[in-house]
Amino acid sequence: MILSRSSENVKSLRACLRRTVTLGIIVALASLAPPVSAAVPTIVFGAAVSLTGSLSNEGGLTKEGYDFWMAYVNAHGGLRVGRQRYRVEIRYSDDTSNPAVTAERLETLIAQEHIDFILGPYGSGPTFTAAAVAERHGIPMVDSGGAAENIFNQGYGYTVNVMSPARKYLVGIIEYALKRSPRPKTIAISAASDAFSLEVQQGAVQSANDHGIHVVYADRYTDDPASVVAAAVAIKAANPDIVLNAGHLQDALLMNRALKDQHVNAKIYGYTNGPDVPEFRTALGHDAEDVIGSAQWSASVTYSGAPGFYRTAGEYAAAFKASMGHAPDYHNAEASAACLAFQYALERAGTTDRVAVRDALARLDVVTFFGLLKFDSRGVNVFKPMVVNQIQHDKLVTIYPYRLANASPVYPAPAWVY
DSSP states (O other), X not given: OHHHHHHHHHHHHHHHHHHHHHHHHHHHHHHSOOOOOTTSOEEEEEEEEOSSSTTHHHHHHHHHHHHHHHHHHHHTTOEEETTEEEEEEEEEEEOTTOHHHHHHHHHHHHHHSOOSEEEOOSSHHHHHHHHHHHHHHTOXXXXXXXXXXXXXXXXXXXXXXXXXXXXXXXHHHHHHHHTSSSOOOEEEEEEOSSHHHHHHHHHHHHHHHHTTOEEEEEEXXXXXHHHHHHHHHHHHHHOOSEEEEESOHHHHHHHHHHHHHTTOOOSEEEESSSTTSHHHHHHHGGGGTTOEEEESOXXXXXXXXXXXXXXXXXXXXXXXXXXXXXXXXXXHHHHHHHHHHHHHHHHHHOSOOHHHHHHHHHTOEEEETTXXXXXXXXXXXXXXXXXXXXXXXXXEEEEEXXXXXXXXXXXXXXXXXX
């Protein structure tokens, strides 16, 4: 009798599971919008991106972020503009990490590919020249990779930037440092010679002065690796508690190696660009441990975005990793956010008219998985904060602001292992 009841219970459980699974499949299928077909009209975006040259790593990450958004939109029925749905295409051209080439390639995309709108390149130099082209042709451009405010001080009306401006990049690390014990008293801030890096340095120097941290070194280096080494030698002589660098991935790799070679002994090592890029950890190995990076975004931020795309950072990160085979960094996220700015502007404009879309971008005020997309009168997103990340046990974690943190910081930085 007991065996009979057990058998009946198993059958009942199986039937219940079948009903539950079937219902789940029906609900899931009903919630999926049909993928956009080739028969519907197309909106064509153009992007001159660094796929070769010194910025190719970041340029490749930018392209991934654009492509990830495009795949999502096309799989969910296309872009909704008024009563019409549009398929999305992105036409790319390699700018070889050269700002002059960026302008040339963008002109070609406009003339030969007949693009409707522009997605920005990577880097402030390329973005500066791209913004001039966008303005000359009256084509809206959303910038995802150029944070220098100089781009937006030209009086242009067709370019907006989803990123926090350059002067904010290292401020979060300084704010984090103020709450450490023992509190750091001195700081060295090196910078590459491009406009973005120099603006970052200026903002960091101002922040340090405002908070009573003595700036013992603040100078620039050139593209020559020997110049980076010379900067590390000068930093060693200054003996700072905090060492910050404003530059790009290759600068960060060179500087971190040079600081170790010079036996610099600081409590904090921080970079604008590097720790968030997987190549930084791969190239430096153990020497990347406990290094800090300032970032536009991390997978732990708690924004809850508007409908039409992945609404949280966690959802975006999980889906991106499943699609691209690696976790997203902030370059991927800011590129996808630039696309979202166009998506919401087109929805609000209800038309693909360039002037109407430009005006809708200027009025945009929407929260996304990346944060708030809102622009001042110049087109700069001064409303979104940065985050501070740290490499711990070969993983990137967020340590500041504390309300967004998913790990406790390691402080002070341990001694170099030789």
